Amino acid sequence: MSYYKMSAIAVLFVLLVGCSSTPVPDPEPTDTTYGGSDDGAYTSGIGVDGMGDGEYFDETTKADETLGSVIYFDFDSSAIRTEDQDLLSAHAIQLSQNSFNNVRLEGHADERGSREYNIGLGERRAQAVRQILMIQGVNASQIQTVSFGEERPESMGESDGDYAQNRRAEIKYTN
Template sequence: MMQFKPYARSLAVAFSLALVAGCSSTGGTQDGSMSGSGTTSGSGAGASGAGTGQVSGSGLGDGSGQMADSRIPEVRTIYFAFDSDAIRPEFQSVLNAHARFLRNNPNANVVLQGHTDERGTREYNLALGERRAGAVEEFLSVQGVSPSQVEVVSYGEERPAARGSNEEAYAQNRRVVFAY
């Protein structure tokens, strides 16, 4: 039974990739013109200006899933509870969007930057930041993202998003950032 588990996982990943490949668009919708944020990574493949909404999606919700296949998702930071590396349910849709993007863009790479608040020792916070980024890496892997596309880095408390010694600042610093 133990030998069946890796085989079943490999089969599930292969099936997921085949499904994604079969459902993916044949190009032409990578115009990148919607948000105007200017932060789309310049791979040179996206300025064709071709059709909008031509991706054959399921028409779910607000349409954010349609463009997620060809553009880096806009939300690139997820947050964690104090002293925890557990992914909070409200961020699963963000992680799913990044997984979908990475699966559909096999040449794209991401660095998962783990961060903590200032409480705890430097060593503990570096380890906690790595566990947080590792939890995100594991989530992406289960979703079929190739391990070669993902790198994990921990900054611990060294690069705070917010200065201050209060819960509001701490909450903003307990995070993993997707750096494409």
């Protein structure tokens, strides 16, 4: 008896709670979802504001993924090799034509020597790429640099070949 009463109350409670707080899919947007703070309402609000096609725009201008995104450097050097100039120009064109695209230039060093000094060397490489992109018309605000120094090696070995793989800069599109 009291058991039944209890479970009946429990069921009722669940129903009530469900009604008041679980977002039930609504066939039509109501005022509350429109002005509310949950994600669905927010997204449609932007559509109304005339900022639609955001997704479509983003996909068409996404970085050309066939473009290489890593360039390598000589020992103790941040000079861009001649063979990488064309690749950087292609990125520069892409970025200057699509001002909504942003890149993060990640500089890396090989594992030899002191770690914080290597952060400096990695930054020099990222900056060398940044300079080339800016000379070719990319806006400074589209570029962010970060140096990981020797913290994120591409190759884990300890040969000269491994070190050469790790002295690099990576171009990463962040949107």
